[in-house]
Amino acid sequence: MSVPPKSLYVHIPFCERKCHYCAFNSYAGAPDATIDRYVETLLLELGTLGSDLALETIYVGGGTPTALTGSQLDRLLGAIDVARSGPEPEWTVEMNPGTADRDRLAALLSSGVNRISMGVQSLDPVRLKRLGRIHTPEDVTTTVSTLHDAGFGNVNLDLIYGQPDQSLSQWLDDVSAIIALEPEHLSLYAQQYEEGTVYTRARDLGKLGECADEVVLEMFHAARDRLSEAGYELYEISNFARPGRQSRHNLNYWRNEPYYGIGAGAYACVDDERRLNEPDPTRYVDRIADEGHAVVERESLGSVETYVETLASGLRTKEGVDLDGLRARTGFDPRQLHGEHLDRLATEGLAAVHDGHLTLTLAGLWILDTVMEPFLDGLPRDTAACA
Ligand SMILES: C[S@@+](CC[C@H](N)C(=O)[O-])C[C@H]1O[C@@H](n2cnc3c(N)ncnc32)[C@H](O)[C@@H]1O
Ligand code: SF4
Known part of the structure; x- marks a missing residue:
């Protein structure tokens, strides 16, 4: 929902x-x-x-x-x-x-x-x-x-x-x-x-x-x-x-929560969908006048996308990712799906789990793309949800 x-x-x-x-x-x-x-x-x-x-x-x-x-x-x-x-x-x-x-x-x-x-x-x-x-x-x-x-x-x-x-x-x-x-x-x-x-x-x-x-x-x-x-x-x-x-x-x-976005080239994340508006200001004005909206791209956000995106954006922050919240929202838990990767990150001093939150150290933050890659493995093909 x-x-x-x-x-x-x-x-x-x-x-x-x-x-x-x-x-x-x-x-x-x-x-x-x-x-x-x-x-x-x-x-x-x-x-x-x-x-x-x-x-x-x-x-x-x-x-x-x-x-x-x-x-x-x-x-x-x-x-x-x-x-x-x-x-x-x-x-x-x-x-x-x-x-x-x-x-x-x-x-x-x-x-x-x-x-x-x-x-x-x-x-x-x-x-x-x-x-x-x-x-x-x-x-x-x-x-x-x-x-x-x-x-x-x-x-x-x-x-x-x-x-x-x-x-x-x-x-x-x-x-x-x-x-x-x-x-x-x-x-x-x-x-x-x-x-x-x-x-x-x-x-x-x-x-x-x-x-x-x-x-x-x-x-x-x-x-x-x-x-x-x-x-x-x-x-x-x-x-x-x-x-x-x-x-x-x-x-x-x-935290990968939904948001409205209006204006030329604005993104919105509403109703489990990411939408992008027409970027050109004149065409944006014309589209709203003619059609009442100016959306040029829609991407449905299933639980797999939400899992990956919530991890990728949450790991940028000091508060990290609330793992129970992530499981409640998407059905996926890195402690079960990617336990070995988490252990390796902890051993290498790149990440830690405290009070149910997964956070990166400064060294981990600086190589976020590399840290993220293994989280993409072993995920099922997609079903539905953005918050
Ligand atoms: C979307 S811009 C809008 C801010 C405002 N228009 C301004 O520039 O004063 C937000 C910030 O992104 C940063 N930024 C924009 N292009 C960048 C680039 N190529 N590399 C690094 N930072 C950039 C700038 O610090 C900028 O203030
Ligand atoms: S061109 Fe505009 S948006 Fe881009 S950095 Fe300069 S002032 Fe900001």
């Missing part, structure tokens, strides 16, 4: 400029009228989810949600607030440094947004230019203090490590500078070279020096040590939080 989602993701596929490393579903230079139509279409799609949605977490991401004007944000966030019911949810909006003007902040605060996530990537001005970012280090400092002064007590900042030609000491300068801003939460992502990006083309032409894997690993450990001294706990392979400030929205994903 599937349970109704307690989380909603809303995708805003617009950015002022495309960053050189980014392959997310986002487009630069959309005219205001296009963004207006897109927002109106989001409201139509929101309406298809029903009313009185008991949402515990809401995440408006992108792209750049603050590519919307204050009044567009007002309209969107106001409609979400009307559609939901129940106690105050964790409500995150992604923002780019330098876009926290008075109108936008007023729209965020009046609708109940209580968490801001901001893509900082680096605090080195030369590196920011190279990444193709539109902001300066000063924009970051000013925006974080504006947000804290405005009453946002839950701010996340994203950084990228292992950037081309980045040294360990340059990376640690970024880590120290970001700690000084006192965010409640930090996401640290290892640089990825995605197909079709300026970075990947430059690397393939030999114009960007990729960081060696050992250096990337050293950067991760050094950052983790420094953040731990500063009171931030690593609770997922890329995420650190002050006590009580873990992202509940992301924990919902990592």
Whole structure:
């Protein structure tokens, strides 16, 4: 039996400029009228989810949600607030440094947004230019203090490590500078070279020096040590939080629980099915107008997929995977199906079972794909279930 989602993701596929490393579903230079139509279409799609949605977490991401004007944000966030019911949810909006003007902040605060996530990537001005970012280090400092002064007590900042030609000491300068801003939460992502990006083309032409894997690993450990001294706990392979400030929205994903997703290119996991919306914003708008939905892919989630996916995402986290919960949900238990693999992981210091939760050590986390492989063996062909 599937349970109704307690989380909603809303995708805003617009950015002022495309960053050189980014392959997310986002487009630069959309005219205001296009963004207006897109927002109106989001409201139509929101309406298809029903009313009185008991949402515990809401995440408006992108792209750049603050590519919307204050009044567009007002309209969107106001409609979400009307559609939901129940106690105050964790409500995150992604923002780019330098876009926290008075109108936008007023729209965020009046609708109940209580968490801001901001893509900082680096605090080195030369590196920011190279990444193709539109902001300066000063924009970051000013925006974080504006947000804290405005009453946002839950701010996340994203950084990228292992950037081309980045040294360990340059990376640690970024880590120290970001700690000084006192965010409640930090996401640290290892640089990825995605197909079709300026970075990947430059690397393939030999114009960007990729960081060696050992250096990337050293950067991760050094950052983790420094953040731990500063009171931030690593609770997922890329995420650190002050006590009580873990992202509940992301924990919902990592626990492989269902979620609504609206907007161009948004995924949803509802009724034992994963659905993907049309990624192109104009075609998305047309599909919703013509057909009332914009789903381009559906994947039925049986108990085998749910077992594998719950393990793969749960093992990324410090809380790990609740093995009794997994068995109740899917009928499968790694202690019975993959006992030998679990013993081997424990002997090699890669995993442990404590209080019925399977967790990975840092060494295990770093080779998650290898750890996961044997869990795929010996599974039956599929039957049905996503939470
Ligand atoms: C979906 S983006 C949206 C955040 C927001 N638009 C921004 O960039 O300010 C979320 C985060 O993913 C990370 N990211 C995006 N592309 C990446 C890549 N190629 N390698 C590593 N991290 C990446 C960045 O840290 C970014 O802030
Ligand atoms: S990293 Fe963020 S701001 Fe840059 S293009 Fe991607 S989504 Fe837009």
